Amino acid sequence: MTKVLVIAEHDGTQLSVATAKAVKGAEGVGAEKLDLVVFGNDPASVSEQAAKISGVDCVRVVSGEDFAEPLAARMAPEIAKMASDYSHLFVASTTFGRDLMPRVAGLLRLNQVSDVMAVLGPRSFKRPIYAGNAIVTVNVPETVATVLATVRTASFAAAQMTGSATIEALESQASDPGHTRFVGREGSSGEGPDLSSASRVVSGGRALGSADAFKVIYGLANTLGAAVGASRAAVDAGYVPNELQVGQTGKIIAPDLYIAVGISGAIQHLTGIKDAGTIVAINKDSEAPIFEVADLGLVADLFEVVPELEKLISA
Amino acid sequence: MKILVTLKRVVDYNVRVRVKNDGSGVETDGVKMSINPFDEIALEEAIRMKEAGAAEEIVVVAVGSDQCQQQLRTGLAMGADRAILVETQETAGPVQPLTAAEAFLKIIEQEAPSIVLMGKQAIDDDCSQTGQMLAAMWNRPQATFASKVVLNGSSAQVTREVDSGLETIEVDLPAVITVDLRLNEPRFVKLPEIMKAKKKPLDVLALDSLGLSESTDFEMASYEAPPKRGGGKKVESVQALVDELKQRGLL
Numbered sequence A: 001m002t003k004v005l006v007i008a009e010h011d012g013t014q015l016s017v018a019t020a021k022a023v024k025g026a027e028g029v030g031a032e033k034l035d036l037v038v039f040g041n042d043p044a045s046v047s048e049q050a051a052k053i054s055g056v057d058c059v060r061v062v063s064g065e066d067f068a069e070p071l072a073a074r075m076a077p078e079i080a081k082m083a084s085d086y087s088h089l090f091v092a093s094t095t096f097g098r099d100l101m102p103r104v105a106g107l108l109r110l111n112q113v114s115d116v117m118a119v120l121g122p123r124s125f126k127r128p129i130y131a132g133n134a135i136v137t138v139n140v141p142e143t144v145a146t147v148l149a150t151v152r153t154a155s156f157a158a159a160q161m162t163g164s165a166t167i168e169a170l171e172s173q174a175s176d177p178g179h180t181r182f183v184g185r186e187g188s189s190g191e192g193p194d195l196s197s198a199s200r201v202v203s204g205g206r207a208l209g210s211a212d213a214f215k216v217i218y219g220l221a222n223t224l225g226a227a228v229g230a231s232r233a234a235v236d237a238g239y240v241p242n243e244l245q246v247g248q249t250g251k252i253i254a255p256d257l258y259i260a261v262g263i264s265g266a267i268q269h270l271t272g273i274k275d276a277g278t279i280v281a282i283n284k285d286s287e288a289p290i291f292e293v294a295d296l297g298l299v300a301d302l303f304e305v306v307p308e309l310e311k312l313i314s315a
Numbered sequence B: 001m002k003i004l005v006t007l008k009r010v011v012d013y014n015v016r017v018r019v020k021n022d023g024s025g026v027e028t029d030g031v032k033m034s035i036n037p038f039d040e041i042a043l044e045e046a047i048r049m050k051e052a053g054a055a056e057e058i059v060v061v062a063v064g065s066d067q068c069q070q071q072l073r074t075g076l077a078m079g080a081d082r083a084i085l086v087e088t089q090e091t092a093g094p095v096q097p098l099t100a101a102e103a104f105l106k107i108i109e110q111e112a113p114s115i116v117l118m119g120k121q122a123i124d125d126d127c128s129q130t131g132q133m134l135a136a137m138w139n140r141p142q143a144t145f146a147s148k149v150v151l152n153g154s155s156a157q158v159t160r161e162v163d164s165g166l167e168t169i170e171v172d173l174p175a176v177i178t179v180d181l182r183l184n185e186p187r188f189v190k191l192p193e194i195m196k197a198k199k200k201p202l203d204v205l206a207l208d209s210l211g212l213s214e215s216t217d218f219e220m221a222s223y224e225a226p227p228k229r230g231g232g233k234k235v236e237s238v239q240a241l242v243d244e245l246k247q248r249g250l251l
């Protein structure tokens, strides 16, 4: 029997959209039962949000102070103990899921399918490799007791939020190994739309030249109601914080509109945007590889045309 | 203190990889191979720890074919002291993360390192699994996606690049740390170091001599090229761009 457990991701108050996308991906295996597990210190409100995800039968809640922060070392043994009830474990392929699921896999001594982009059947998946330059079909034989997978969120729409799953409290079954402690977190201002799920994104690259100059990107994004993204070069140079990086090793996104400004279009960057609806590129080099994928290209100096673009849009 | 660094031999990141016509894999014949870029960063961090007097010995390890010796030699030239190759049969296909993690665990049992530094992901399989699997099987902490590592005696404070920004955790040693791009910038290898590296010890162990066999349960059924995005058209002016966007209902 196909029984799926999806691991929920949240920040203590808000369920992440990535969870509803992971559920959507997981549904593809044709589950007879699909449960969600929520870990948290006081996850009552998150659990209620989770119970609304369509397709979920039961939200299983493991609470306690140990789970105040999402430490893989604490959660993985719990999930490994639950695994025998399920044929499939799924989590979104965010930094949360990518940190956690392979630790579960290690405990169970099982291989894992990372970044599922298509579900072909209960045990057959497509996933990108080589920065998306190739796609491999992976078949997991019946001899593998539990299929463990992370779901590439850019490949799936979020499940609807019209469900009404039951909520069930679950006792913690493992103890805190005590060797891993949370110290602190610094994050973005939280202003503007979330890069991972925004429908419009404006990204800047090395060409911006400084954090100060990067303000033209924020200006355009603001006018469009878009999230801000960046190339690795712009993050490395310190123009913007790391969480704005788009690409193979940053965020994989699928906005309706992506505007790349002063970005050359290295393969590692392109892999992060290939599911975007419309790609616009602004670059002064007409040979830049970004134009090979851009639906609309403008060969121009960004410092001249971005302010003009902003003006025309707000007009 | 001893540090173990894992070095994976991968297709160089500048190569545009192509799927073979028959869909049986990707073309790797005659293609430039390198150390996985994240693993270079891991090794650089280990070398800096040694230079700072925090570590005495750096051992680099790879799991794969005989050809991985090239990348291990490069690692020795960068500054590692010793190398170990866990050799697999080339016919078995790409080494799975679980196999690599099991091999590393065996090496850890022999070497008892205080820190295992690894890449956060291999740029060929893009799995991002091996470090976490190893930490789980070793029953030790993991600190993934590290952009800063500070050693404090028997523990390490690690800043991690996560989706929401930066997160700092403290892990007791021994621990597995997987590194992200912004941890450091790896040094270039100088010619005299390459010569010296030829004399440094490189041990080769067969995978089965460790009591392991390659995990082959996942079937890589077929490979295909990604759907191509047709390059679109160029517009001549900002006004034309705005008009196009309006026409497509995007403004």
Ligand SMILES: Cc1cc2nc3c(=O)[nH]c(=O)nc-3n(C[C@H](O)[C@H](O)[C@H](O)COP(=O)(O)OP(=O)(O)OC[C@H]3O[C@@H](n4cnc5c(N)ncnc54)[C@H](O)[C@@H]3O)c2cc1C
Residues within 6 Å of the ligand: A204, A205, A206, A207, A230, A231, A232, A233, A234, A245, A246, A247, A248, A249, A250, A251, A261, A262, A263, A264, A265, A266, A267, A268, A269, A272, A282, A283, A284, A285, A288, A300, A301, A302, A303, B013, B037, B038, B123
């Ligand atoms: C292992 C690995 C992982 C990586 N992961 C990522 C990743 O996740 N994301 C990522 O983005 N990169 C990643 N990279 C880096 C990637 O290879 C490129 O180096 C990077 O994307 C380049 O950033 P860029 O386009 O901003 O800079 P550049 O390549 O320097 O391009 C700058 C562009 O700006 C244009 N320009 C300059 N001045 C102007 C102007 N005034 N007006 C208009 N255009 C102008 C230039 O013509 C040029 O095309 C990775 C690399 C490695 C090795």
Ligand SMILES: Nc1ncnc2c1ncn2[C@@H]1O[C@H](COP(=O)(O)O)[C@@H](O)[C@H]1O
Residues within 6 Å of the ligand: B006, B007, B008, B009, B036, B038, B039, B061, B062, B063, B064, B095, B097, B100, B117, B118, B119, B120, B121, B122, B123, B125, B126, B127, B128, B129, B130, B131
């Ligand atoms: N066969 C291997 N040889 C050496 N290192 C490996 C091997 N497989 C994985 N690794 C290490 O594990 C990291 C993550 O790999 P992966 O889980 O495949 O993305 C890599 O950056 C390497 O440091």
